[in-house]
Amino acid sequence: MKKLVIVVALIFTMVAFSTAYAENKAGDFSMGLSAGGYFFEGNQDYKDNIASGVRAGYNFTDNIGMEIFVNYVPSEFEEEYRDGDTNRVYIAGIEGIFNLMPEKRFVPFVAVGLGAIHYSSSDDDYVPSKLIVNYGAGIKYFVTKDLAVRADVRHVLPIGDKDEYGDNPHEIHNDLMATLGFSYNFNLGGNN
Numbered sequence: 001m002k003k004l005v006i007v008v009a010l011i012f013t014m015v016a017f018s019t020a021y022a023e024n025k026a027g028d029f030s031m032g033l034s035a036g037g038y039f040f041e042g043n044q045d046y047k048d049n050i051a052s053g054v055r056a057g058y059n060f061t062d063n064i065g066m067e068i069f070v071n072y073v074p075s076e077f078e079e080e081y082r083d084g085d086t087n088r089v090y091i092a093g094i095e096g097i098f099n100l101m102p103e104k105r106f107v108p109f110v111a112v113g114l115g116a117i118h119y120s121s122s123d124d125d126y127v128p129s130k131l132i133v134n135y136g137a138g139i140k141y142f143v144t145k146d147l148a149v150r151a152d153v154r155h156v157l158p159i160g161d162k163d164e165y166g167d168n169p170h171e172i173h174n175d176l177m178a179t180l181g182f183s184y185n186f187n188l189g190g191n192n
Contacts, residue, residue: 023062023102023103023104023105023107023142024059024062024065024099024102024103024107024140024185025059025062025102025185025187026059026060026061026062027059027187028058028059028185028186028187029056029057029058029185029186029187029188030055030056030057030058030059030065030067030183030184030185030186031054031055031056031183031184031186032054032055032056032057032150032181032182032183032184033052033053033054033055033181033182034051034052034053034054034055034071034150034152034179034180034181035050035051035052035053035179035180035181036050036051036152036177036178036179036180036181037049037050037051037177037178037179038050038051038071038073038075038089038175038176038177039175039176039177039178040075040173040175041173041174041175043173044173045077046075046076046077046087046089046119047075047076047077048075049073049074049075049076050073050074051071051072051073051091051177051179052071052072053069053070053071053072053091053179053181054069054070055067055068055069055181055183056068056069057097057183059099062099062102062103063098063099063100063102064096064097064098064099065096065097065099066094066095066096066097067094067095067097067111067113068092068093068094068095069091069092069093069094069095069113069115070090070091070092071090071091071092071177071179072088072089072090072091073088073089073090073091074086074088074089075087075088075089077121086121087119087120087121088119088120088121089117089118089119089120090117090118090120091115091116091117091118091132091156091177092115092116093113093114093115093116093132093134094113094114094115095111095112095113095134096111096112096113097109097110097111098110098111099140105141105142106139106140106141106142107139107140107141107142107148108137108138108139109137109138109139109140110135110136110137111134111135111136111137111138111152111154112133112134112135113133113134113135114131114132114133114134115131115132115134116129116130116131116132117129117130117132117156117158128160129160130158130159130160131158131159131160132156132157132158132159133157133159134154134155134156134157134177135154135155136152136153136154136155137152137153138150138151138152138153139151140183146184146185146186147182147183147184147185148182148183148184148185149180149181149182150180150181150182150183151178151179151180152177152178152179152180152181153176153177153178154176154177154178155174155175155176156175156176156177157172157173157174157175158172158173158175159171159172
């Protein structure tokens with residue numbers, strides 16, 4: 001608890017004494033971490049669980065950027081006969097990002113992307129992968145010139161064949177991922 005109070009105090013101090021103008025700028029690279037929840041469509045045989053991930057991005061202009069992402073979801077199967085059988089879910093892809101008010105401290109954005117989802121259970125014979133399409137929105141709040149707190153919500157659509165086990169009974173699913181994290185922007189060209 002003491003560490004949490006120190007971290008919160010440090011963040012408030014940075015906000016209070018930050019005179020730099022925060023914004024999303026062309027030419028910035030970003031790195032970030034996130035954690036939140038992943039919610040599977042109800043007809044899948046997977047339990048909802050936490051999602052953790054990393055992101056790296058680049059802003060082509062103040063408004064338009066691109067990010068690559070990797071997320072991990074340690075799930076389990078819902079069926080009783082598979083009790084104790086774990087299912088690790090890996091999600092990776094690339095997204096286009098459109099920043100709506102890039103010159104402000106508070107930057108809302110929309111995103112659309114493509115990638116893959118891989119389900120890896122403790123049963124070695126069962127390792128399906130699917131293409132994903134995702135879209136969503138988020139917000140970045142710049143605490144300092146380069147450090148932003150970030151919230152994201154994505155509608156994730158795994159697309160692929162049905163499987164013989166019934167864990168993915170449809171060719172398209174409707175999953176939801178909601179995360180909270182931070183990102184740090186830096187510019188290698190030094191023109192910020």
